[in-house]
Amino acid sequence: MPANSAEPDAMVDVVLVKAGRTKIRYPAELLQDDGTRIVVRAPFAGTGVRDFGFVRFDPGDVFTEYYWRDRWYAVMEVRDPSGVLKGWYCDIARPATFSGTELVVEDLDLDLWRSADGTDVRRLDEDEFAESGLTETDPEAATAALAALDELESLARGGDFESLLSR
16 A cells, blocks of 8 residues: 555545535545555535436435546445445546545546446536536546546446446
8 A cells, every 4th residue: 555545444535626626525434545546435425415317315325436546537336325226426537646644536527327237327517528628728638538438438338337346
């Protein structure tokens, strides 16, 4: 494990940054850090119910979150309080940074949802991504973000999605 990260079972702060500002900060339990992939678990950090129409995040839901230092996405496995899998919510983001007890991820607006049974795979927030202006301000990041979304969608539709989380 890298010297600049917390020991497993330690509490860390997950910091989601969007457009240069902290969008949300919440505590999470560090489950694993192999130097490339960081895995944490946290209760749903939102306030109240978040109903997307195709999935609903409720207080008590548990998120096991997978972040990579070398990939442009993060994957959140979502389970209800009794452990039933709802699915995976994927954020397209710059590679994560982890220093001390702070895990920082910069959200790039694009998202992907995959239901627990794999029958519902959908790209989300492409309009927000277009409006963000990233293609003009940082074309390399925009290209990496779109490639990451395509990669995740391919894995989600091709049936090899769960193996991504066990690598």
